[in-house]
Amino acid sequence: MSDIVLAENGRERRIMRRRPIWLSFGLLVPFVFVIVLGVAVWAPQWLSSFDPEAVDPNAILLPPDAGHWFGTDELGRDLFSRVVHGTSQSLTIGIGATLIASIGGIVLGTTAALAPRPISRLLLRIIDILLAFPEMLLALLVIAVLGRGPANTLLAVGLASIAGYARLIRSQVLQIKLSGYVEHAVALGEHPWTIVSRHIVPNAIRPLLILATIGVGSSVLSASALSFLGLGVVPPEAEWGALLANGRNFLDIAPWTSLLPATVVALSVISITLLGRRLQTLLATGDLR
Amino acid sequence: MNIQTSLQNFQTADSAPSPLLAVEGLNVAFQTSQGHVDAVRDLSLQIAPGEILALVGESGSGKSVTARALVGLTGPRSTAKASKIELIAHDGRPLDLLGLSEKAWRHVRGREIGFILQDALVSLDPLRTIGREIAEPILAHRLVPRSLVSQHVAQLLERVGVPEPESRMEQYAHQLSGGLRQRALIASALGGQPRLLIADEPTTALDVSVQKRVLAIFRELAAAGHGILLITHDLAVAAQLADRVAVMQRGRVVETGPARLLLSDPRHDYTRQLLAAVPTTAKRGRRLSAPDVPLPPRQPVRSGERLLEIGNVSMSFRRADGSLLRAVSNVSLHIDRGETLGVVGESGSGKTTLGKIALALQHPDAGEVLFEGRPWSALSERLRRPLRAGMQTISQDPLSSFNPRFTVERIIEQPLLLYGGLGRSQRREKIVELMNLVGLPADLLARRPTALSGGQRQRVSIAQALAATPKLLVCDEPVSALDVTTQAQVLDLLVDLQARFGLSMIFISHDLGVIQHISHRIVVMKHGAIVESGSVKEVFERPQHAYTRELIASVPRFGDT
Numbered sequence: 001m002s003d004i005v006l007a008e009n010g011r012e013r014r015i016m017r018r019r020p021i022w023l024s025f026g027l028l029v030p031f032v033f034v035i036v037l038g039v040a041v042w043a044p045q046w047l048s049s050f051d052p053e054a055v056d057p058n059a060i061l062l063p064p065d066a067g068h069w070f071g072t073d074e075l076g077r078d079l080f081s082r083v084v085h086g087t088s089q090s091l092t093i094g095i096g097a098t099l100i101a102s103i104g105g106i107v108l109g110t111t112a113a114l115a116p117r118p119i120s121r122l123l124l125r126i127i128d129i130l131l132a133f134p135e136m137l138l139a140l141l142v143i144a145v146l147g148r149g150p151a152n153t154l155l156a157v158g159l160a161s162i163a164g165y166a167r168l169i170r171s172q173v174l175q176i177k178l179s180g181y182v183e184h185a186v187a188l189g190e191h192p193w194t195i196v197s198r199h200i201v202p203n204a205i206r207p208l209l210i211l212a213t214i215g216v217g218s219s220v221l222s223a224s225a226l227s228f229l230g231l232g233v234v235p236p237e238a239e240w241g242a243l244l245a246n247g248r249n250f251l252d253i254a255p256w257t258s259l260l261p262a263t264v265v266a267l268s269v270i271s272i273t274l275l276g277r278r279l280q281t282l283l284a285t286g287d288l289r
Numbered sequence: 290m291n292i293q294t295s296l297q298n299f300q301t302a303d304s305a306p307s308p309l310l311a312v313e314g315l316n317v318a319f320q321t322s323q324g325h326v327d328a329v330r331d332l333s334l335q336i337a338p339g340e341i342l343a344l345v346g347e348s349g350s351g352k353s354v355t356a357r358a359l360v361g362l363t364g365p366r367s368t369a370k371a372s373k374i375e376l377i378a379h380d381g382r383p384l385d386l387l388g389l390s391e392k393a394w395r396h397v398r399g400r401e402i403g404f405i406l407q408d409a410l411v412s413l414d415p416l417r418t419i420g421r422e423i424a425e426p427i428l429a430h431r432l433v434p435r436s437l438v439s440q441h442v443a444q445l446l447e448r449v450g451v452p453e454p455e456s457r458m459e460q461y462a463h464q465l466s467g468g469l470r471q472r473a474l475i476a477s478a479l480g481g482q483p484r485l486l487i488a489d490e491p492t493t494a495l496d497v498s499v500q501k502r503v504l505a506i507f508r509e510l511a512a513a514g515h516g517i518l519l520i521t522h523d524l525a526v527a528a529q530l531a532d533r534v535a536v537m538q539r540g541r542v543v544e545t546g547p548a549r550l551l552l553s554d555p556r557h558d559y560t561r562q563l564l565a566a567v568p569t570t571a572k573r574g575r576r577l578s579a580p581d582v583p584l585p586p587r588q589p590v591r592s593g594e595r596l597l598e599i600g601n602v603s604m605s606f607r608r609a610d611g612s613l614l615r616a617v618s619n620v621s622l623h624i625d626r627g628e629t630l631g632v633v634g635e636s637g638s639g640k641t642t643l644g645k646i647a648l649a650l651q652h653p654d655a656g657e658v659l660f661e662g663r664p665w666s667a668l669s670e671r672l673r674r675p676l677r678a679g680m681q682t683i684s685q686d687p688l689s690s691f692n693p694r695f696t697v698e699r700i701i702e703q704p705l706l707l708y709g710g711l712g713r714s715q716r717r718e719k720i721v722e723l724m725n726l727v728g729l730p731a732d733l734l735a736r737r738p739t740a741l742s743g744g745q746r747q748r749v750s751i752a753q754a755l756a757a758t759p760k761l762l763v764c765d766e767p768v769s770a771l772d773v774t775t776q777a778q779v780l781d782l783l784v785d786l787q788a789r790f791g792l793s794m795i796f797i798s799h800d801l802g803v804i805q806h807i808s809h810r811i812v813v814m815k816h817g818a819i820v821e822s823g824s825v826k827e828v829f830e831r832p833q834h835a836y837t838r839e840l841i842a843s844v845p846r847f848g849d850t
Binding site: 179180183199202 | 674678681691692694708
């Protein structure tokens with residue numbers, strides 16, 4: 001009796017074996033890029049032999065070539081080594097600002113969800129008011145009070161994005177507060193503080209992890225924007241935003257001075273975000289797919 | 290045995306009129322990340338006009354996949370093959386369902402085969418009125434002129450027993466009760482006037498009284514000449530409704546036969562095992578998972594030693610529209626040491642709220658709860674917290690009561706950290722001991738509950754409850770989400786543990802069969818109030834309330850040997 005195919009759904013049959021996970025393009029490329037970023041932070045001299053501060057009057061605004069991979073700026077400084085040496089500062093600001101925003105968001109959001117009525121109402125209003133302002137405006141406000149400089153840039157970007165994180169955490173906590181396992185923990189006789197610290201907060205921060213990895217990228221961008229406006233890191237320092245701002249002046253005669261650093265910023269943000277998403281999947285399912 | 294089964298097959302096929310649907314050698318396989326899975330293997334069945342064939346089996350046995358294969362909806366990454374699937378079409382000619390194109394399938398679905406899904410709320414479009422939903426197949430197959438459609442829809446609704454069809458047609462799915470929704474879904478399957486109906490667990494989400502009415506509708510449809518394939522895990526439903534029953538296990542039909550004969554005198558071991566696992570009145574006091582192994586002698590109830598007293602408790606909730614819902618009204622009951630009190634009632638009867646009041650997770654508006662003769666509901670949470678170890682709970686869905694980040698080990702460790710005062714290695718020992726006690730291997734300790742089966746999860750939650758060495762267990766529908774054989778094992782385990790530790794239990798369920806099996810006394814709840822109470826014997830022999838009688842009628846009686 002010959003079987004007749006009734007319905008064959010799904011893709012045509014091919015060997016189902018998946019490529020090893022470390023070979024997949026979407027994981028490998030960002031991973032390598034992030035490692036390169038790590039090297040740029042810890043040992044920038046390994047990547048570039050030029051001194052980022054060395055002025056060379058004979059090599060002003062050179063286009064990219066074998067020696068100067070990214071060309072040179074208006075003072076003849078090697079752009080590639082300036083980008084490499086600026087990595088540390090930009091990433092410190094990006095990660096530091098995200099940490100401030102996350103921790104602030106967790107504390108503020110959890111309190112806003114669990115505190116007694118008047119306090120939670122008050123905190124919620126504060127969060128709402130902060131959300132009404134663009135983050136950049138808040139960062140500018142902080143800079144206006146504290147003054148310029150790398151540390152203040154970090155603080156400004158971090159403080160400005162607390163409200164968004166707080167809002168997310170608050171809604172998570174409110175949802176988890178009503179969950180079966182929190183009620184069950186009450187029935188077991190666990191102390192309210194244990195319930196908050198062991199059950200509510202660890203589960204509430206789950207979605208924060210993915211938001212934070214995207215946040216690192218956007219904090220790098222915000223810090224770059226502040227430097228671009230001349231309010232972040234002061235120009236002679238090599239920082240990505242400062243490099244972009246500087247390059248803008250020569251966009252018509254030497255476009256590489258801003259385009260190439262901008263590409264590096266974009267690639268970093270994309271790589272960190274992609275890796276962050278993989279990390280999120282890994283944490284959620286225990287599988288790296 | 291096999292010869293006999295095929296003989297029965299042969300006889301039924303011969304005596305019945307020419308079949309409406311004939312399936313031979315159906316195989317369905319899925320490609321999953323774990324590899325190739327055979328969901329259905331070499332399945333053959335026939336349904337005559339006016340016949341109801343029940344395909345029964347536990348979850349994962351392949352019964353739903355079979356139903357979906359018959360309408361060409363097995364989904365992505367699946368392969369369905371058969372040597373014959375033939376349906377007698379409306380024009381009386383046989384229609385070959387093999388190798389149909391998607392376009393050709395659309396003429397079959399709804400027109401030749403009506404498909405009724407399990408959960409009416411998710412199967413009905415929330416944005417369309419019931420009337421438009423039912424009109425869909427009629428319009429799609431152009432059966433009735435447009436002007437007559439609404440009249441036709443009203444007739445269909447009337448046929449499935451929906452009162453005031455004209456006004457119901459204008460309502461949305463969420464505005465209807467579960468029973469009406471299910472009937473609207475049946476009406477929508479009837480719209481294309483199919484001769485064959487496939488119903489996948491059509492009564493599973495319904496309360497006993499509603500289920501009875503829906504089953505009656507199926508009976509009428511069969512009498513009107515429809516052939517019906519009923520997919521169910523519930524042997525009681527199959528017994529009440531089906532003419533013939535086919536039992537599926539791991540993708541194969543292991544036994545087929547006339548319902549009455551098969552369910553009273555099963556041939557195959559698996560069918561016997563399934564039937565033995567169903568709690569019926571005759572099996573009270575016997576082990577369900579292994580009928581030959583006796584249950585341990587139950588410890589006597591120390592009546593008069595009140596463990597929990599609930600006195601005149603009432604509680605209301607505010608509904609979304611602002612009106613008050615009396616969830617529990619003026620309920621009084623007590624549980625003695627070593628006693629199991631069964632609380633039975635349909636959904637919305639207030640039994641879960643009562644359980645939460647007993648656990649002091651809800652505070653009653655009026656009345657008081659005493660635990661071990663001392664105030665319980667009146668205490669402040671701070672004073673109650675150290676006493677909570679004495680009263681533990683097991684819920685219907687243990688997955689939702691476990692912290693999703695915790696492993697099995699940490700879940701069971703929770704109460705030990707609170708009350709045990711044990712060191713790390715002692716705790717570990719105790720956890721392994723508890724796992725043993727509930728019949729789980731210790732190598733599951735590192736797993737997360739999502740990687741466990743339903744029965745294993747329920748055992749973990751029992752182990753966790755026992756870790757607190759409680760005096761009272763509040764079990765809220767602890768076996769409702771389990772297959773009948775798993776349910777039997779968990780019920781046996783609870784009885785064993787009760788005999789061993791002298792626990793008291795409040796056992797909440799909608800299933801009187803389960804309740805009568807495990808309880809000493811029964812309380813029947815309806816609309817938040819107790820309508821009947823007494824020992825199992827009293828309630829079964831002299832039911833006072835009409836609702837109790839209805840519940841008793843729903844307890845399956847087959848397999849009482």
